[in-house]
Amino acid sequence: MTTEELYEHFLKNPIISTDTRNILPGCIFFALKGDHFNANEFAAQAIEKGASFAVIDEETHAVNDRCLLVNDVLITLQDLARHHRKQLNIPVIGLTGSNGKTTSKELVNAVLKERYKTFATFGNLNNHIGVPLSILSITSDVQIAVIEMGANHQKEIELLCTIAQPTHGIITNVGMAHLDGFGGFDGVKKGKAELYTYLKETRGYTFINRNNPYLLEMSAAAGLNKLIYYGTENGNSIKGTLKSSDPFIEVEWTNHDISSFVKTNLTGSYNFENILAAICIGDFFDIAPEEINNGLSNYQPKNNRSQLTKTENNTVICDFYNANPSSMAAALNNISTLTADQKTAILGDMFELGPESPLQHKLIVKQATESSLNQIIFIGKYFYAFKDEFNGIFFEAPAEAAAYLQKKQIKNNLILLKGSRGMKLEGLLQYL
Known part of the structure; x- marks a missing residue:
């Protein structure tokens, strides 16, 4: 079955499932494999529970014509997401980093949804399976999407960029995370910079924390030219000052000589830069200061992050x-x-x-x-x-x-x- 043929099925059944415990009527079940499981074995069960189709890559499990045989289920899922992404004529913000990815994604979403119909990655579905599932969850009425991209080894962000195809991007920071897979801190920088490389090649926009020397170094090495800066100094699109973080963060920020002030429900001074990033992205997409502040002040942290x-x-x-x-x-x-x-x-x-x-x-x-x-x-x-x-x-x-x-x-x-x-x-x- 080709990607185009499968996409026709998807348009009629636009719900994807990879777990037989969560089958919804009319969904398409993708029988993924892992180190300790082979979901091909559950294809028949998925159809019995109400799935319209089961995508499999082992012919022995094709119990009827609702089992769609492909060469590799995972690659098919990724290809289907790529195809769907090409049909979406909207800004997609790709977001990665060593720390603060999910909080930043939630903050950006909180700001953008003040004016736009937005989609943001659910939870932390940010890997080679989660990103395709996120892209395939974007409906035709969405105006902007925020896609979180995680990685624990090099070339992973590169792959996720081919699926999400971001028009805008941000690396929150680079730190001492997943050192084993990346091969040390230099490997972390190289792996995260794959987002910058993609944005350079596709002439996308990049949001950069000007206070972070690693990000400045990485963006210069990538040769980026569509840059929007935020930070604590003059000369940035957004200049911010941390007024308090005991226990909740309060920020004063300036845009085009107009000052604004916001109280948040976030704790942890390290979240200051994540708040500034959300302000910068909201401002870029023409969201008024009062709307930005409203989105930030109403955001309630969850999922045991700060x-x-x-x-x-x-x-x-x-x-x-x-x-x-x-x-x-x-x-x-x-x-x-x-x-x-x-x-x-x-x-x-x-x-x-x-x-x-x-x-x-x-x-x-x-x-x-x-x-x-x-x-x-x-x-x-x-x-x-x-x-x-x-x-x-x-x-x-x-x-x-x-x-x-x-x-x-x-x-x-x-x-x-x-x-x-x-x-x-x-x-x-x-x-x-």
Whole structure:
């Protein structure tokens, strides 16, 4: 079956599913394969549950003519998304970065939807499967789309750009994330810069934080020419000043000599640059300052990203969706500046750092133990390796930390709870 033929089916059945547990009537089921599963085996089940068609790449599972045989289901999904994208005559903002991708995407969406019918990536569906699914979710009435693109190795952003085909782009930052897959920090810069390369080749627009020397270096190397700058100095399209971040961020910003002020529900001074990025993109798309401020002030952080949560006993900065050395250092810097009588940090291991892992964990332990925090709890085997070298409370596993917290309750503290997704630190929240 060709992409064009499959697209005709898609136009009549514009819902895609990759999970038989979430089959909607009339959807098209794509039987993807993974290291530990082969969804070809569930094609018949998907049709029984109401799927109009099942796209498969193993002929033995073609139970009837509603099973559409292709050479490779994943490549077919990506090709279908590319074809759909070509039918959409709208701006698509491609967004990537080491930290703050999802928050920035949500902020940009919050601003743009003040005036436009927008689409933004759901959750963090930002990989080689998530981006095609996002593109195929864009309906004909959408006026602007914001597509988040994640990567843990080189050439991944390049691939995602061929699918999303962004007309505008932004790299939030580059940091010490996925060092194992990228092969070190220089590899991170090279991998993220693939977005810049695509925008150069397609003459797209690029939004750049002028305060970030790495982004300036990368954009110059790519030879970009359609640049829109934001930052804290004069000469940018948007100039911003962080007025407060204790605990919520307040920003004064200027555009064309017109000053504006916005109070947000975001905590963490590191989110200042994400807010400025959203302001800059909103301004570029002719959204009035009062509309920009309205979008930002109404945005409520969720998904445990810089989310301030009041428990019965404490105030917790829930930032345990993910972690890397850059975001961990920023989170520690942030809690150090906040006003509270007692402060505690509960930090979980950071993953995908490769050979850099011991050094990066040691640096975080050093930073934390040298800070003004009253109590620091480290969780995970990487942090545990330094239990004899630094002060602090160390546990090899979250279960041990849970038992400790259950027995010795922390009260009246401002608590930072942060670690990589695989640490599942959300399980500790009930004891805080």
